[in-house]
Amino acid sequence: MLSRVKYQIELFLLSLSFFSRIPVPASVPYSTERMNQSGRYFSLVGLLLGLICYGVYSVFLLVLPEHISVLLMICVSLLLTGAFHEDGLTDMADGIGGGMTTERRLEIMKDSRIGTYGASALIMALAVKYSVLSYLALHTSMLQVLLVGYALSRAIAASLIYDMPYVSDSNTSKSKPLASRQTIYELGILLFFGIISCIGLGLSILMIMGCVCFLLRFGLKWWLLRRIGGFTGDCLGGVQQIMELTIYLVLAASMAS
Numbered sequence: 001m002l003s004r005v006k007y008q009i010e011l012f013l014l015s016l017s018f019f020s021r022i023p024v025p026a027s028v029p030y031s032t033e034r035m036n037q038s039g040r041y042f043s044l045v046g047l048l049l050g051l052i053c054y055g056v057y058s059v060f061l062l063v064l065p066e067h068i069s070v071l072l073m074i075c076v077s078l079l080l081t082g083a084f085h086e087d088g089l090t091d092m093a094d095g096i097g098g099g100m101t102t103e104r105r106l107e108i109m110k111d112s113r114i115g116t117y118g119a120s121a122l123i124m125a126l127a128v129k130y131s132v133l134s135y136l137a138l139h140t141s142m143l144q145v146l147l148v149g150y151a152l153s154r155a156i157a158a159s160l161i162y163d164m165p166y167v168s169d170s171n172t173s174k175s176k177p178l179a180s181r182q183t184i185y186e187l188g189i190l191l192f193f194g195i196i197s198c199i200g201l202g203l204s205i206l207m208i209m210g211c212v213c214f215l216l217r218f219g220l221k222w223w224l225l226r227r228i229g230g231f232t233g234d235c236l237g238g239v240q241q242i243m244e245l246t247i248y249l250v251l252a253a254s255m256a257s
Contacts, residue, residue: 088237
């Protein structure tokens with residue numbers, strides 16, 4: 001029993017090391033199989049990052065107004081993740097926006113340089129995130145907002161691994177360890193922590209959130225299959241960012257109505 005618990009903790013630490021810049025013990029065992037299995041804790045990593053960002057926001061709020069605290073919190077969030085998901089968004093936007101064929105789109109995604117589509121997507125994503133979070137900071141609990149935004153968006157993004165083919169060159173991709181399909185057990189863990197983050201939302205908001213997230217996931221899956229035939233690691237990052245922004249917008253809309 002203890003060995004099983006230890007194994008799961010090690011998987012979580014691997015997930016934390018892959019999806020964030022938070023240091024983990026060097027003694028944590030690594031293998032391709034373990035790295036693939038660690039994806040089940042992506043949404044749990046999101047919960048931890050949400051808690052940390054809320055703590056940072058609360059400290060800044062002691063001496064600064066809400067909108068400045070939100071801006072600084074976003075900066076800290078970028079440092080915590082190494083802008084990992086934002087990088088995926090820019091690469092996805094450049095590749096799918098700039099390529100005329102599937103092969104060309106995938107080739108552009110591998111290019112480390114940022115283009116017009118990627119720069120535009122990144123600027124607009126950060127601007128919308130700052131604007132919506134600044135509004136939410138004045139009207140509701142930022143703890144709930146950040147937990148839902150960070151955990152649920154990661155759960156939905158990583159769930160694409162379950163029912164979509166991986167189309168990048170797995171020999172050179174940084175997401176190679178996550179390329180294998182998820183089991184239903186791993187998908188269940190992933191979604192469990194995403195759903196847990198929604199506890200505290202009103203029933204009406206919860207139902208609207210569920211419908212919007214389901215439809216957006218379906219739409220993004222269809223779009224990616226049409227454009228590149230599956231997903232890449234960059235696409236998972238891009239979907240996470242789109243889902244996070246959508247979650248904030250749904251919460252803001254519920255406050256405004």
